[in-house]
Amino acid sequence: MLLAAFSIWRILGLESDSSTHLREIQQLSARLVAAQEDERRSISRELHDEVGQSLTGVLVEMANLSTSIRAGDVAAVAAKADEVKKLVESSIGVVRNMALLLRPLMLDDLGLVPALEWQAREVSKRSGVWGRVAENVAQQLPDEHKTCVYRVVQEALHNYVQHAGTCNVAVTVKQEPERLLLTVRDDGRGFDPSREKGMGLLGIEERVSHLGGAFAVESRPGNGALLQVTLPL
Ligand SMILES: Nc1ncnc2c1ncn2[C@@H]1O[C@H](COP(=O)(O)OP(=O)(O)OP(=O)(O)O)[C@@H](O)[C@H]1O
Ligand SMILES: [Mg+2]
Numbered sequence: 001m002l003l004a005a006f007s008i009w010r011i012l013g014l015e016s017d018s019s020t021h022l023r024e025i026q027q028l029s030a031r032l033v034a035a036q037e038d039e040r041r042s043i044s045r046e047l048h049d050e051v052g053q054s055l056t057g058v059l060v061e062m063a064n065l066s067t068s069i070r071a072g073d074v075a076a077v078a079a080k081a082d083e084v085k086k087l088v089e090s091s092i093g094v095v096r097n098m099a100l101l102l103r104p105l106m107l108d109d110l111g112l113v114p115a116l117e118w119q120a121r122e123v124s125k126r127s128g129v130w131g132r133v134a135e136n137v138a139q140q141l142p143d144e145h146k147t148c149v150y151r152v153v154q155e156a157l158h159n160y161v162q163h164a165g166t167c168n169v170a171v172t173v174k175q176e177p178e179r180l181l182l183t184v185r186d187d188g189r190g191f192d193p194s195r196e197k198g199m200g201l202l203g204i205e206e207r208v209s210h211l212g213g214a215f216a217v218e219s220r221p222g223n224g225a226l227l228q229v230t231l232p233l
Contacts, residue, residue: 054091058084104150112146123157134172148207149182155200156184156227164188180231187224193217
């Protein structure tokens with residue numbers, strides 16, 4: 001009884017000491033859950049709208065196809081087959097993009113630099129501006145570092161597409177004996193980093209500090225943006 005009473009007393013004391021800390025953690029985890037939920041919503045929408053639509057299209061075309069085959073209309077059969085092929089191709093594209101979003105398999109298969117180059121290429125395809133990756137990464141990096149760099153570049157390029165306006169972007173990764181340096185620079189619209197901070201930049205900060213690294217944003221309205229990350233090796 002005595003021990004229990006003492007434990008309860010200690011626990012209550014500790015609890016009140018750390019109540020502010022706890023509140024911070026609760027807020028953070030609430031944001032994390034919200035972010036996770038957002039991600040799930042977008043995956044679900046993608047699955048429903050893109051993959052579901054295409055597969056329904058395939059089903060309809062297959063029904064048409066069998067009608068045409070029965071009727072012996074060769075030209076119609078060929079046209080329907082082409083239609084089915086297109087629908088399946090678009091589904092494959094969506095599934096591949098979703099898989100990449102969830103886990104960049106490319107990182108494991110090809111390594112960091114090709115994966116970053118792929119990202120830059122995709123961005124320049126979508127937004128009609130160019131992306132460039134310069135590198136100097138010699139030795140094999142720890143898995144955590146590769147994932148961190150990949151995700152940071154993903155968010156930085158996402159921000160560039162969303163916020164920077166039409167301009168150029170350059171990604172550089174440089175390996176030194178003791179550390180890894182990453183920069184993402186654009187010459188676009190710019191912003192005030194002390195006032196504008198959302199989940200994206202916060203997520204970068206968290207990833208980087210988890211690995212004991214440093215993260216800095218240099219930007220002013222009208223003056224482009226520079227993201228710098230240093231990770232100790
Ligand atoms: N490259 C950039 N050029 C201009 N403004 C930027 C750039 N990157 C970020 N910003 C500004 O900083 C804000 C915060 O960016 P952050 O990535 O944290 O959040 P977000 O992009 O608005 O939302 P989310 O990343 O969650 O989709 C943005 O809303 C935007 O105003
Ligand atoms: Mg963002």
